[in-house]
Amino acid sequence: MEAKRYLSVEEKIGEAQALYEAWADRLYGDAGICELLGRLERNIRKSTAAMRSLRVDRACRRCEEEEGGSCCGAGIENYYDPLQLLINLLLHVHLPDRRSFPDSCHFLEAGGCCLKARHVLCVNYLCSKLQQSLSREDVNALQGIVGEELETGFALHEAVRKKVGPAAGHR
Numbered sequence: 001m002e003a004k005r006y007l008s009v010e011e012k013i014g015e016a017q018a019l020y021e022a023w024a025d026r027l028y029g030d031a032g033i034c035e036l037l038g039r040l041e042r043n044i045r046k047s048t049a050a051m052r053s054l055r056v057d058r059a060c061r062r063c064e065e066e067e068g069g070s071c072c073g074a075g076i077e078n079y080y081d082p083l084q085l086l087i088n089l090l091l092h093v094h095l096p097d098r099r100s101f102p103d104s105c106h107f108l109e110a111g112g113c114c115l116k117a118r119h120v121l122c123v124n125y126l127c128s129k130l131q132q133s134l135s136r137e138d139v140n141a142l143q144g145i146v147g148e149e150l151e152t153g154f155a156l157h158e159a160v161r162k163k164v165g166p167a168a169g170h171r
């Protein structure tokens with residue numbers, strides 16, 4: 001039996017770009033998908049504001065700039081499928097051809113993560129240092145806010161998958 005070959009991140013980006021060219025007009029023309037894209041943008045803004053008010057963004061920047069790098073390690077990009085990357089293109093994200101830092105995730109750039117629609121692993125992650133520095137109430141409130149972002153992201157992924165075809169979503 002032939003071993004299954006997984007696509008590299010560069011191949012997935014190429015596939016997402018091809019899907020965008022073939023499908024963007026029809027996806028933007030779908031009222032349900034447009035509503036989910038708008039809702040996801042609002043959810044992401046709310047999550048970003050909550051992270052900022054709890055100074056999570058500051059702690060992550062300190063890791064990146066003073067403590068030898070953030071936790072966005074090489075290999076995490078492999079969790080992304082072409083549909084998730086297509087959703088980022090629909091949100092006007094530029095997907096980089098090459099990684100900026102050899103030991104980091106393909107999507108980490110000098111200003112931080114370049115993606116808007118991110119994988120559950122990235123959205124949900126709070127390292128032990130952050131968990132210890134935040135109160136239980138703050139962690140619960142943050143989880144509620146990012147939970148809304150994840151819920152919309154899942155609904156959008158499913159709606160795009162139904163439109164574009166199931167085969168594009170599982171690589």
Ligand code: SF4
Nearest residue numbers: 059060063070071127
């Ligand atoms: S989540 Fe924690 S380990 Fe990762 S960059 Fe932020 S502070 Fe650093």
Ligand code: SF4
Nearest residue numbers: 072076105108113122
């Ligand atoms: S948050 Fe962005 S840069 Fe960090 S691991 Fe996730 S996709 Fe990569």
